[in-house]
Amino acid sequence: MSSDLVIDVSDVTKKFGDKTVVNGIGLQVRQGEIYGFLGPNGSGKTTFIRMLCGLLTPDAGSGTCLGYDVRTQQADIKRHVGYMTQKFSFYEDLSIRENLDFIARIYGVPGRHEAVEGSLKRLGLHQRSHQLAGQLSGGWKQRLALAACLIHTPRLLLLDEPTAGVDPKARREFWDEIHQLSAGGLTVLITTHYMDEAERCHQIAYLAYGNLLTRGTVAEVIASAKLSTWEITGPDLPALAMRLRGQPGLDEVVAFGNTLHVSSRDPVPAEQTLAPLRTGAHRCRSIPPGLEDVFISLMNTARDNFK
Amino acid sequence: MSRRFSLSRFWAIVLKEFIQMKRDRATFAMMVGIPLVQLLLFGYAINSDPKFLPTLIVDADGGPFARTLVQAMTHSEYFDVLDVTTEDGAARALKLGETQFVLNIPVDFTRRILRGERPAVLLEADATDPAATAPALAAINVIVQSAFARDLPGPLRPLNGSAGPVDFQVHRHYNPEGITQYNVVPGLMGVVLTMTMVVITALAITRERERGTMENLLATPVRPSEVMIGKILPYIIVGYVQVTLILLASRFLFHVPIIGNLALLYLVALLFIAANLAMGITFSTVAKNQLQAVQMAFFFFLPSLLLSGFMFPFRGMPEWAQVLGSALPLTHFLRVVRGVMLKGNGIAEIAPEVWPIALFMLVAMFVAVKRYRQTLD
Numbered sequence A: 001m002s003s004d005l006v007i008d009v010s011d012v013t014k015k016f017g018d019k020t021v022v023n024g025i026g027l028q029v030r031q032g033e034i035y036g037f038l039g040p041n042g043s044g045k046t047t048f049i050r051m052l053c054g055l056l057t058p059d060a061g062s063g064t065c066l067g068y069d070v071r072t073q074q075a076d077i078k079r080h081v082g083y084m085t086q087k088f089s090f091y092e093d094l095s096i097r098e099n100l101d102f103i104a105r106i107y108g109v110p111g112r113h114e115a116v117e118g119s120l121k122r123l124g125l126h127q128r129s130h131q132l133a134g135q136l137s138g139g140w141k142q143r144l145a146l147a148a149c150l151i152h153t154p155r156l157l158l159l160d161e162p163t164a165g166v167d168p169k170a171r172r173e174f175w176d177e178i179h180q181l182s183a184g185g186l187t188v189l190i191t192t193h194y195m196d197e198a199e200r201c202h203q204i205a206y207l208a209y210g211n212l213l214t215r216g217t218v219a220e221v222i223a224s225a226k227l228s229t230w231e232i233t234g235p236d237l238p239a240l241a242m243r244l245r246g247q248p249g250l251d252e253v254v255a256f257g258n259t260l261h262v263s264s265r266d267p268v269p270a271e272q273t274l275a276p277l278r279t280g281a282h283r284c285r286s287i288p289p290g291l292e293d294v295f296i297s298l299m300n301t302a303r304d305n306f307k
Numbered sequence B: 001m002s003r004r005f006s007l008s009r010f011w012a013i014v015l016k017e018f019i020q021m022k023r024d025r026a027t028f029a030m031m032v033g034i035p036l037v038q039l040l041l042f043g044y045a046i047n048s049d050p051k052f053l054p055t056l057i058v059d060a061d062g063g064p065f066a067r068t069l070v071q072a073m074t075h076s077e078y079f080d081v082l083d084v085t086t087e088d089g090a091a092r093a094l095k096l097g098e099t100q101f102v103l104n105i106p107v108d109f110t111r112r113i114l115r116g117e118r119p120a121v122l123l124e125a126d127a128t129d130p131a132a133t134a135p136a137l138a139a140i141n142v143i144v145q146s147a148f149a150r151d152l153p154g155p156l157r158p159l160n161g162s163a164g165p166v167d168f169q170v171h172r173h174y175n176p177e178g179i180t181q182y183n184v185v186p187g188l189m190g191v192v193l194t195m196t197m198v199v200i201t202a203l204a205i206t207r208e209r210e211r212g213t214m215e216n217l218l219a220t221p222v223r224p225s226e227v228m229i230g231k232i233l234p235y236i237i238v239g240y241v242q243v244t245l246i247l248l249a250s251r252f253l254f255h256v257p258i259i260g261n262l263a264l265l266y267l268v269a270l271l272f273i274a275a276n277l278a279m280g281i282t283f284s285t286v287a288k289n290q291l292q293a294v295q296m297a298f299f300f301f302l303p304s305l306l307l308s309g310f311m312f313p314f315r316g317m318p319e320w321a322q323v324l325g326s327a328l329p330l331t332h333f334l335r336v337v338r339g340v341m342l343k344g345n346g347i348a349e350i351a352p353e354v355w356p357i358a359l360f361m362l363v364a365m366f367v368a369v370k371r372y373r374q375t376l377d
C-alpha cells in the first residue's frame, strides 16, 4: 500500500521569519493520481511544492517523495521530478529548441536529439523551434515549460499554476495531456485557482493560511463541508444581497450571474431567515453546493480561526 | 551518480552561456570595446610627444656656457624658456604648475667648465604626469652633449668624452618612478581584464536569480561546481581576445618591445583571468541583485587599480597599502606582464608572482562554491 505512495509527507512546516507559511501539512499521493492543490493567494501552495522538490528545506516534518527523504535525498528527488514553476523560468534569450536541449543535457537524457525533436512535435512547437522563448505569448510559454518538464520522463510532475492565463481550448488540451500522462502512471500534483480544473483532479486538497483545511475527492470535499446552499432568483438581487448579508444563519451571500447563492453551515436559522422570501417576488430553492461555495466558506472559516 | 561532477551537465552550462553571450551583443561589444577605448585613451597620452614645455632658468652664472646651454635647450623645441628668475620664484612656479621645468645653473658655471671641474647642473621637473616630461627628459643628455661638443674650445674637447663637461642631474618631483609607455601599456592588460572579467561573472548568478531562471536551475540535478566552472569557461575565451588585442596594439601601435615568451604570458593570463572570474562568481553568490553585484565588482576594481602599482609606484606606498596590494592578483600579474614582455623573464623569475594568483583563484573558487546555495532558503 505505502509503496505506491509517490508523495508521503507529514507535519511539514515552513517559516519565513516568524511567519508560518506552511503549518504542519501532511499529504499522501498515490502513483498515477492527479492531485489538485487549491487555496487562496499566499496560502503556501508554492512553498509546499518547493519543499517537495528540494528547493526549500522544511523547518519541521518529514516524509518521502518518490521514496527519497525530502530532507536528505534532495539530489535524488531532483532527477526524477519535473517541476514547472509558477513564473516562467526558462531562458528567454534562448530559442525553444535551445531551452529543451539545455534541459535534456542537464538531465543527461539518453538519445537527447530524438527526445528534443519528439517533444517539439508533440507540443506542436516544431515550426517555431528557432523562436526565442522570450518572444512567445503566455500560453505558448506554458506549453514550452511543460514540454521541458517532461523531457527527462520524470516520475512525478509538480505543476504550479500551469494554466494561469491560458485560453480555454489550450487549457482543455493541456488537461487531456495530463490525463493521458496520468493513465501512463505519471503522478501529478497541480495547483490551480480554477474550479473546473479542480473537478478534473482525482483528489484535491484545500489550503488556507498555511493550513490544510480539507482533502479528498471533489464529492467527499463537498460532502464533508456540510454546507446547505440556496439559489435565489427574482428582481433587484443586489439590494437583496445587501439585506441578507449578516443575517442570522447565513454564511455566504454571493452573486452568481442572474442568481444569488446563499450558503450556510447551520441550515435551521438559515431556513428561518429565508422563509419570507418564499412568498414574495423572489424564488428560492435548495441546490447542492458547488466546489466554489465550499471553498469560499472554508476560506472564511479559516480566516476566523487562524488570523 | 548525480553527486559527482558530470561533464555533460557542465557542458550544458557552457553551451548555454555561449548562446546567451552570442545573443547579448551589447555586452560582447563592450568586452572588445573597453580594451580598445582604454588603449586609445592611454595610448594617446603616451604617444604624444609634448614639446615647448614651459621652463624657467635660475642662472647664478651668467657666462657664455650658461647661454650655450639655454640656447641648445630652446633649439631642441622640447623646452620653452619663459624667463630667468630667482630660486624662490622658480620653486613656487614649479609647485603651482606654472612651469614644467626649472634649470639651475650654479655660480661660476662657465669658469668651472673651462677648468674641467664638471660643474653640476640641476634640471628639476614636475613629473606629476610622467607622460608629459618623459620625452624631454629622455632627450636632455643628448641635447647637452651635442651643445658643448660644438662650443667647447679645442683643447677642452677631451672633456666632452664619456662623462661630458657638465654633471647633468635631473630631479623628478612628485613622481619619482616616472612611468613610461612601456610600463603603462602592458599594465593595461591586467587592468582591462580586472575591470571586465569580474563584472561579467558578478552578474552571472544574480542575473539567473533576478530573471527567475535560478529556481528552474536549482530544481535540476546540476551541481554547484558544474554551474561555476561552466559559467567561467566561456569568458576565459573573451579574456583571451582582450589579451590578444592589447598585445597586438602594444606591438604595432605603441611599439612596446616584447622580449619574453608569449606562450608563457598566455598561460599566466589564463590563471589571472580565471582568478578574476572566480572573484566575480563569488560576488554574484553574495549580491542580492545585479546592481549590488556591479557595485561589488567596482569596489574590487578600485583598490586593484590604485594599489597594484599601476597608478602609483608600488614601493612608494605605505606598508599597509603594500600588504593590501600584495593580496590582489593584479599586483602580481602586472609584474609578470612587465617582466615577461620587457625583461624577457622566464618561469623561474615569475614563479614568485604566479603562485599568489593561483592561490587567490583557488580561495575565490572555494568561497563561491561554498556560498552557492542549492536551495531557495
Ligand SMILES: Nc1ncnc2c1ncn2[C@@H]1O[C@H](COP(=O)(O)OP(=O)(O)OP(=O)(O)O)[C@@H](O)[C@H]1O
Pocket: A016, A021, A039, A040, A041, A042, A043, A044, A045, A046, A047, A048, A086
Ligand atoms: N522567500 C520568501 N521569504 C519570505 N516570505 C515568503 C517567501 N516565499 C513566500 N513567502 C510568503 O509565504 C506565503 C505563501 O507564499 P506562496 O507563494 O507559497 O503562496 P501561494 O499559495 O503559492 O500563493 P499564490 O496562489 O499567489 O501563488 C506568502 O505570504 C508569501 O509572502
Ligand SMILES: [Mg+2]
Pocket: A045, A046, A047, A086, A160
Ligand atoms: Mg504560488
